[in-house]
Amino acid sequence: MKTIERLDPRVRSCIRKRGFTSLSDAQKQAIPLILDGKNIVLIAPTGTGKTESAMFPVFDGLITLPAGGGFKAIYITPLRSLNRDILSRMQWWCGELGLTVGVRHGDTPMAERRKQALSPPDLLITTPETFQALFMGKRLRQHLAHVRYVIIDEIHELAGSKRGAQLAVGLERLHVYAGEFQRIGLSATVGNPGEIAGFLCGDRPCSVVQVPVAKQLDLSVQFVGDDFRHQIEVLKKYLQREGSTLVFVNTRVTAEALGHALFGHGNVEVHHGSLSKEVRIDAEERFKKGEIRTLICTSSMELGIDIGRVDHVIQFGSPREVARLVQRVGRAGHQLNTISRGTILATGFDDLLESLVIARKAGANEIEPVVLPRHAADVLANQVAAIAVEYGEIERSRIREICERTILFPDCDELLEKVCHQMEDHRLIRIDGSRIITTARARRYLAGNLSMIHDERKVPIFDIVSRRTVGTLDESFVVGWVHTGVVFITKGQLWRVLEIADGKLTVEPAKKAIGELPSWEGEQIPVPHSVAQEAGGIRRTRLLAEYRTEPDGLAFASAFFREMDKNRSLVPTDELITLENTEDGVVCNVCAGHKANEALGRVLSILLSARHGTTVGLELDAYRMLLRLPSSIRAADVRDLLLSLDPATMPGVLRLALKRTALFKWKLVQIAKKFGAIDPDADYEKISIQRLLDFFDNTVVQQEAYRELLSEYMDIDTAAAIVTLVRNGKINVALGPHSLIGAGGLLSSRDQIPPPTADSAVLATLKRRLSQDDVILACMNCRDWKSRTVVSRVDEHPQCPKCGARLVAALKPYEEEQYAVVKKQRKNVEERATTQRLLRNANIVLSSGKKAVIALSARGVGPEVASRILGTLADGDAFYREILKAERVFVQTHRYWA
Structure with a gap:
């Protein structure tokens, strides 16, 4: 029998009406399995009708079920925008087949939520977080008993994250109400379908349909x-x-x-x-x-x-x-x-x-495997709180049974005990013998922690030179690293922090800094080890012709290699690590990918710091690490350390030393929030990092921070494997001069054009900004003329058009109202002082002309400071440097003024 003929005639009629003339390979393979009641993971290219592959047989089943009663199918997507898209596609089908459909997520109006609670749709489209919320309402929990199908779209997007771990436990919580239901996972890109099947179904049987992309x-x-x-x-x-x-x-x-x-x-x-x-x-x-x-x-x-x-x-x-x-x-x-x-x-x-x-x-269909987050303690804490709220009180053994049915929390009894005691410390639960009892705080905690996505504020970076917001930093980076005076790197540029206040960082461009430089490229996508290693293989063989590229690419690569050879530079490859001395330290060229280089770079920086008693900075990408070192430590020292490394000790070294890093502090704040130890909206300016470090020392919160860093942010196993290959002589280590390859990529993302950081560029920005500033010119002679313009349009010697005098004050726009005071016949003490200040302003403009107007338009520069700047007799760039210096002083000190 043809696949389509197995479907109910009503479904077949809709398929014809919708214009389907044939089924795709994905649909032909998946539909019979779903009709047979099998759990399934379908991996097929975008555009091959994966949604229909799942929903045609699901519709077939739904129209045979009794009307009413509760949700019968739940369709879960990672994004609200996907929910919206799926809803628009499903409304036609459900309307034709006499089924009801609804969408529920964080933006769903309260009226619609009440309607769903009273009259649940047959098909509910939702997100992982809102799926969690369904267990909190008594009436909604009753509706879950009728679920027969759960479809998870873009399953790869969830399986590799803590959102996915939370969802996996959620599916087992649903099993308590609904019994066995059919599970369907959809994706275009999965390199390890067997593990994804386990993520979806636990130990239950699950078929995999894979259509090569x-x-x-x-x-x-x-x-x-x-x-x-x-x-x-x-x-x-x-x-x-x-x-x-x-x-x-x-x-x-x-x-x-x-x-x-x-x-x-x-x-x-x-x-x-x-x-x-x-x-x-x-x-x-x-x-x-x-x-x-x-x-x-x-x-x-x-x-x-x-x-x-x-x-x-x-x-x-x-x-x-x-x-x-x-x-x-x-x-x-x-x-x-x-x-x-x-x-x-x-x-x-x-x-x-x-x-x-x-x-x-x-x-070649060689897609990276999705790495599942196993034994994530903060997910377990979140689900313990959620289950406790769901049941009021429950045996801990029942919580363990629910969690252990997933493949993400096998044998979790010891971890569960630690998590429960930590949660009791934060008053999220009470432990009474073997029973877990909910608290009022647990429900409040869940309201702010339905999601395992770390909900961080973005802290604006305000550049005083351009007077513009030039980017943002994640809140937890600010928590861990940033203080007044620190220099950090973002968007390929050095910045010095002048002030942290009012939820923003005020900064100035920095030229150079000695010591460790924090860097933040929050959106950086890590290059996997396998990709970086094969790129290193191309460097070794230089056989680009085997890859599909056009003549320009081949010509450029050939010219690049010729230039390296001409300079007698060593070319680092998958079998050769090269170390190069630079003005800033040592570049280690290692074709290992971001995460392995992160782990190896941190081990090297930690041991160098301990051995030489100095701070070591670290910047890296997928192919190189820059160790910022004093001039006394050179590439030969780094080579000796690398050759002496014991791969077995590397995880321990990293764990001990991570505790002092900003990265660890950053992660600890995130985990503590998910454990309910810190409120989700806690002000980062008021978090004491040292107190947190002491409070969570040797706790499950600290252990989870280590677990996540060592498994998700860096790849210590691959780093240790590289060191083993070095010890076995299969990867050589050599010293060489600073090369084109060693200089590439550092201090800037490859897909951005980094802004210039030179002094001249900073001053050019300042000049441009000051020239475009608004200024109020006001005559202090006749006191009957004022005009608003921009600094660039001001004459070299401003003059009042009414009385012809040159006694003209240059005011900032917010000072305009002060000019009204000067016309008063009777003035109080404060008003007389204002008039004197405006007269002083006008006298400076009288003597120095447009140069005074430029100085007076700068932030925080009044007559006294302008007089000092002009008194230096500085011209050209030197004049603008004096203005920049004055603005910096103002930013750093103004909050202390009365």
């Missing part, structure tokens, strides 16, 4: 170099082609930079997570309608939101991961039996080799 991909890599103007010109040529294009970038900053550069091109919009929901929806709808032909986007458009036809996908810079490329390019040709065409625009040497490797791996 490679045969539907047409990938190419084009080298465009690092000149931004040339990159834009190449992009424009692509965008002039027929059809619609998605341009994917790796960071929001790059999305905005490209959007700005292409704004004049017309019909281009930007789409990323920092934009409001309304702006994103508007961009999606306009793209779908064909009103715009290009959408520049980040991972916000990776998942399967329906935006209509996409003819071509451009990836600006390496996508860093195979799964990410497959997911993104899969958006093109989002229809059955169409080829998805994608082009990677490579911007440099590392970028080119990495892109070639990722494109090859995508074509």
